Amino acid sequence: MSETVFPPQKVTDPARFGRVAVLMGGTSSEREVSLDSGRNVLAALRARGVDAQAVDGVTTLVHELQARHFDRVFNILHGGEGENGVLQGLLEGLGVPYTGSGVLGSALAMDKIRTKQVWLSLGLPTPRYARLPKGADVHAAAREIGLPLIVKPSCEGSSVGVSRVFDEAGLDSAIELAARYPGELLMEQMVVGDELTVGILGDGTTHHALPSIRIVPKGEWYDYNAKYIAEDTQYLCPGLDGEAEAEIRRIALAAFLAAGCSGWGRVDVMRDRASGAFYLLEANTAPGMTGHSLVPKAAAQLGIGFEELCWRILEQTLEVAAR
Structure with missing residues (x-):
């Protein structure tokens, strides 16, 4: 397929941005990944002459904005209030420009159940699922969906609290792990591929839509260790070719916009090995910017460095x- 050609950058003078808060860290389960991403973004902006400063968490940011220390926010606060619309609503109310999706897109994409x-409703493909509120009959839900399946918190990222379940004996421990995190639980058909x-x-x-990336972990699946620690995970970009590559980009972009997302982000997809069909998993509105992260790898394929x-x-x- 023809490659995307981006227009020239709009500004060349870093002074146009004023003082930039690079928001990172926070209190979510993804704090350490966010700090890593934030350090990388901070270094990149400073290398281009931007007056950027690190800010750890929303409470600190509020104090800084009240003191009028910053003109805009580069949000790289993963999970929690960084991606659930809380931060976005605050910044909207204060009239402070920020990166990434707005209130609706952030809140909706953070909730995997509502995103599905x-x-x-729009005919976009996603695995069969069950919403598991507190007190739900999880074994009945598992029989309805069929094994193997995935259990995960509905509002966490970075594979936090996620389990693969191959038999009923493993179901209760998977539920126990996911229930350690706030929000409802999501039970989902496991797509093998x-x-x-x-x-x-x-x-x-x-x-x-940037070129797709096919992820090939050394282990059985792409868990937290494979994402952020292991050095033997392979990333093939583009992940597909021909019509399949065009189709996955089309579906991903449609899914991103359908969820009200904007600016930049990432959409995760499974491709069924037997049928070749695509299934949407989730949209991410503040993706990682670490040395292992995927959006920078895809952008580099188009000649856009970090x-x-x-x-x-x-x-x-x-x-x-x-x-």
Whole structure:
């Protein structure tokens, strides 16, 4: 398929951004990953002359904004209030431009169950699932979905609290693990096949699906260790070719926009090995920017290095400020 061609960068003078808060860390289960991402973003922006400073968590940010120390926010606060719409609503109320999706897109994408409901209403493919509120009959739900299956918290990322269940004997421990995290639980059909992801990057006028990445972990599946620690996970980019690559990008972009997401992000997809069909898993509105992260790898395939990627994401805040 033809490759995406991005327009030139909109600004060249880093002074246009004023003082930038790189929001990282926080209190969610993804704190350590966020700190790693934040350090990388901070270094990239500073390398291009941006007056950027690290800010750890929303409470600290509020104090800094009240003191008028910053003009805009690069949000790399993974999970929790960084991605659930709370931060976005705060910044909207204060009139401070920020990167990534707005209130609706952030809140909806953070809730995997509600995201699925939107996708299914539009005919977008996603694995069979069951919503598990407190007190639900999990064994009945498992029989309805069929084994093997996945159990996960509905509002966590980075594979936190996720279990693969192959028989009923493993179900209770999977539920116990997922229930350690706030929110409802999600039980989902396990799709056996290739795990892929598609980065999304806006240019101010439209959004583009970046080349897909096929993830090949050394172990049985792409868990937290394979994502952030192991050095033997393979990332094949583009992950597919021909019509299959065009189709996964189309579905991922449609899913991202359907969830109300904007700016930049990532959509995770499974491809069934037997049928070749694609199944949407989730949308991420503040993806990782670590040395293992996927959006930078996909952008690099189009000749967009890490520093340029951070600059282009930050440029989106100028568009927001102009509205």
